[in-house]
Amino acid sequence: MICILDFGTSKISSILVKDEDVSPEVVAFSSVETSGIKTGSIINIGQISEDISKCINELENKAGEKIKDVIVSFSGEQISSINSTGSVIIRQKEVTARDVQSALNMSSTLKVPNDKTLLYVSPNEYIIDGQPGIAQPIGMNGVRLEAKSHLIYCSQNTKENISKCIEELNDLRIKKFYFNQLGAAESVLTKDQRELGICLLDIGAGTTDLTIYKGGSIRFSKVFPYAGDFITETIATSLKITSMQAEEVKKKYGCAILDSDSQDSLKIMGNNGNRDTEISRKALSEVIEKSLTRIIRHCAICVEDNGMLSSMPTGYVLTGGTANLEGIKKLGENVTKNNFEIGFPIIEMPTKSEQLIKPQFSPILGMIKFCAIEQNKQFTFNQSRGIIGRMLEWFRSEFGT
Numbered sequence: 001m002i003c004i005l006d007f008g009t010s011k012i013s014s015i016l017v018k019d020e021d022v023s024p025e026v027v028a029f030s031s032v033e034t035s036g037i038k039t040g041s042i043i044n045i046g047q048i049s050e051d052i053s054k055c056i057n058e059l060e061n062k063a064g065e066k067i068k069d070v071i072v073s074f075s076g077e078q079i080s081s082i083n084s085t086g087s088v089i090i091r092q093k094e095v096t097a098r099d100v101q102s103a104l105n106m107s108s109t110l111k112v113p114n115d116k117t118l119l120y121v122s123p124n125e126y127i128i129d130g131q132p133g134i135a136q137p138i139g140m141n142g143v144r145l146e147a148k149s150h151l152i153y154c155s156q157n158t159k160e161n162i163s164k165c166i167e168e169l170n171d172l173r174i175k176k177f178y179f180n181q182l183g184a185a186e187s188v189l190t191k192d193q194r195e196l197g198i199c200l201l202d203i204g205a206g207t208t209d210l211t212i213y214k215g216g217s218i219r220f221s222k223v224f225p226y227a228g229d230f231i232t233e234t235i236a237t238s239l240k241i242t243s244m245q246a247e248e249v250k251k252k253y254g255c256a257i258l259d260s261d262s263q264d265s266l267k268i269m270g271n272n273g274n275r276d277t278e279i280s281r282k283a284l285s286e287v288i289e290k291s292l293t294r295i296i297r298h299c300a301i302c303v304e305d306n307g308m309l310s311s312m313p314t315g316y317v318l319t320g321g322t323a324n325l326e327g328i329k330k331l332g333e334n335v336t337k338n339n340f341e342i343g344f345p346i347i348e349m350p351t352k353s354e355q356l357i358k359p360q361f362s363p364i365l366g367m368i369k370f371c372a373i374e375q376n377k378q379f380t381f382n383q384s385r386g387i388i389g390r391m392l393e394w395f396r397s398e399f400g401t
Contacts (some may be wrong), residue, residue, distance in 0.1 A: 001027065002371060003059070003067050005052070006180055006364040007074035007162070009037045009206025009229065010321075012051050013364050014059045016067070017350055020372050024350035028062035030055050039206040039225040040076020042161045049169040056170065069173045072162060073180035073367050075202075075209050077225035078155045080116065081218075083124070084108065087146040095128070095137045095145055103147035112151060117159050119179050122150040122218045135216075150218045152179045178370070180363035181209045181221065186373075187366030188319050188343035189213065197312040200343070201299055202362065203227045203322035210299050214311045222302055224295070228322045231291040238287045239279050241268060249284060250325075256292050257327035257334075258285035289331060292322075296335045315339025321360035 001018045013031040017024050032055045036047030056067050086106030090099050108121050126134040128142035137145060159177060166172050184202050185194065194213040202209040205228045212220040228250075236246035245268050253266055258281065266284065268277040303309050315338040318328065323342050332340030344357055345365040356365055 001065070002368070003070045004364055004367050004371070005055070005070040005072050005166070006367065007037065007040070007072070007076075008204055008360075009040055009227075010034065010204070012048070012055050013361070014055050014067075014070070015364055015368070016059055016063050016065065017368050020350075020368055021375065024368055024372070026350050026352040026356075027065070028059050029356060030058040030062065032058070037076075037206065040074065040223070041078055041158060042165065045161060045165055045169075049165045052165055052170050056172070067172065069175050070166065071176045071178065071367070071371055072166065072174055073178045073183055073363060074162065075180050075204070075207050075223055075363075076154070076158065077207060077223055078158045079119075079152065079179060079209075079221075079223045080154070081150060081152045081221040083148070083219070084151050085146055085148050087144055090128075090142050090145050093141055093143070095140050095142065097138055099145050100126070100137060100147065103145050104149060107147050107149045108151055112153050115156055116153040117156045118151060118153045119177055120152045120182065122152070122182075124148045124150055124215065124217050124219065150221070152218075152221060154179075176371070176374075178367065179221075180367065181211050182218075183364065183367030183370045184209075184319055184343075184345075184362040185211065185213065185218075185366065186369040187345035187347055187349065187362045188317055190347065191216070193314050193317070196314050198314045199299075199303060199308075199312045199316045201296075201316055201318045202320040203295065203318065204320045204360070205229050208295055208299065209320075210302065212303070212308050212312055219311055220306060220308050224298065224302075226295060227320070230295070231288055231322070234291045235284065235287050239283060241277055241279070245277075249279070250288065253281055253284060254288050255281075255285045255326045256289055256331040258282055258289075288325065292325070292328065292331055293335055296332055300336045300338075315341070317341050317343040319343040319345075319359040319362040323359035 002020050003016050006013045011031050012034050015029045016027040018027050019025055032051050034051040036044035042048050060067055084107040086103045088102045104121055108118055112118050125148050126137040127146035128140055129144055166174055185200055195216050197214040200211045208224040208227045210222045211218055232247045232250055236243045264281045265278045266281055329342055345362040348369055350368055
């Protein structure tokens, strides 16, 4: 079984899955609201530690299992990425798994800043003696192997803070860290979309995550520090209501585009002795439309400025909690002048996950499949090295030769 712990700005979620390699099945799921994270970064270690404890305890009670190890998925404005190339001489004229790993290692060590830590290396393509577009080089003959990859990394402090909350304060062991959009892509995007070229937008509470896939792998990624909370705060400021009230009306009555000239009024119950307030639904929609337009347009400008528009002929897919807003598909089409779809986590989902088929759970559901793929890659790599290769590596590690 595997347990995935997903950090969002507004919530921490955990899921326990069995038979993840063959026929995955959800054993238990838990999600708790949190106020200890802002734009994906921890701002209150004590609060986050308590929320993790509550989330894991609830999961254990539902599953009847004791959780010891977790896989962590997260996003945040501290996430960065860059494309890189590494090249090596093919040792025995025929490419081996060791050559591939050496080329990928070379690509990753050249570009990661000193204050960052590498989260994931996504191979884009391999080149042998100038021949590009090779997806699987093992077994091919040549002299020089190049690996083009997309590197995803975060600040060392961010990783250490997450580790402290999980390992030191909750006595759990972290098996792996992953950028949660790697999971969202697995649950939302089809193989054809990732092959032809697609832009995945995940507008959550604190961050908007943008990833572009082409040729089956990530070619570009970017995290913006504004999303659903930005919309909420704009509503609160513009309509002179509290942030809590703004979040409530956004979820209940929010609309990205109001087609009619509706003059309907919305009554907001007062709290803490304050009087009830009335606002027009038209005014609410106008604020939401303006805020969302700014977010989506910023993403579209980023795509164009980085020369990636031609790499995504199938357009945009939007997921994340903000994707639940009525009318957001039409607004996205209007702003981007492109195909714009809403992405639900429906691709190869585990059994007993029906209650979680919502945009806000795309990353954690897709991470189940992503982790299984990564585990299979490692197994395949270990097998391809052969027993002699593994013995030599053991010998080197033990005796330093």
